[in-house]
Amino acid sequence: MNVSFDDLYLFSQTIVHGGISAAAEANQLQRSKVSRRLQELERALGCQLLIRTTRTIELTEHGKRLFELVGQPIEHIQQGLNVMDDYQQELTGKVRLAIPSALMSSAAFNSIINEYTTRYPDMSVEIENHQESVDLKRQAFDLQLLPSVAKVSDDSYVQFSLLPYRSHFVASKGYLDTHPPLESIDDLEHHRLLTNRYNADLLDPKYHVTVKSDDLNLLRLMAIAGNGIAFIPQVHSKPALEDGQLVEVLPEYSHSQQHLTLIYPSNLFLPNKVKALIELFREKFQ
Incomplete structure (x- = not known):
């Protein structure tokens, strides 16, 4: 790891003066040069230090750690830089995932987490339930999984498509025998529909x-109990269809294909521990 101490100085000046332009003016340098040197520093360290906006800058967790170091004696700085480098390279520490609740109980997701923690026993994994896009950098998440219909909060994030799927209408035979017949999609107006926040946006508002609910298991169980017609992903209804607990409704109606999206901040500064988890997702979900 070849880190310039001049770049470390400009980094500290940027924080002290509250921005790249102010640091450039204080040191009689062009703004573009300071910005370029900060980018070189991030590349040398292999991690993002600053979150740049039009008006302000914010420190990432790595940036905060480095800023605490730069006031130390040189030998302490070098030790700290070595620790940061090890953090990027080693398969130890913690990864944080944000995922929808429906995915938490899926066999595929469970197998990925089991395999990851078996392969890398020194790793710890934190999983939080988030249905909408999170700010990965500010909230310190490494990865997020979302359905493709969900809007991602930052267009600069990497978005990788995984696991294509379709949703369909299913109901119990008991429900269908005691409610108005379904001959066309318009007949859904006379029925109780059960679905999640993502699929609800795909339906005509007149229904x-x-x-x-974000709990797809609840929706499936309600449909089995005869409480309505569920509009859910096929993978969640398949066992109940095979057992005869549910039947497909309006099978001729074609729903657009969706997919899960794997989201992460940048290819440039990914630690090896995150790369390893991404590869597992690609293996299992593709």
């Missing part, structure tokens, strides 16, 4: 959604 009445009786239950909208």
Whole structure:
């Protein structure tokens, strides 16, 4: 790792003066040069230090750690830089994932986490339930999984498509025998619909959604109990269809294909521990 101490000085000046332009003016340098040197420093360290916006800058967790170092004696700085380098290279420490609740109980996701923690026993994994896009950099998440219909908060994030799927309408035979017949999509107006927040946006607003829940298991169980027609991904209804607990409704109606999106901040500064987890997702979900 070849880090310039001049670049470390400019980094500290940027923080002290509250921005790249102010640091450039204080040191009689062009703004573009200071910005370029900061980028070189990030490349040398292999991690992002600053979150740049039009008006301000914010320190990432790595940036905060480095700023604490730069006031130390040189030998302490070098030791700290070595620790930061080890953090990027080694398969130890912690990874944080943000995922929708429906995915938490899926067999594929469980197998990925089991395999990851078995391969890398020194790693710890934190998983939080988030249905909408999170600010990965500010909230210190390494990865997020979301359905493709969800809007990602930052267009600069890497978005990798995984696991294509389709949703369909399913209901119990008991429900269908005691409710108005379904001959066309318009007949759904006379029925109770059960779906999640993502699929609800795919339906015509004229249809009445009786239950909208992020828990796909709940929606499937309600459909089995005869409480309505569920509009859910096929993978979640397949076992109940095979057992005869549910039947497909309006099978001729074609729904657009969706997919899961794996989201992460940047290819440039990914630690090896995150790369390893991304590869597992690609192996299992593709």
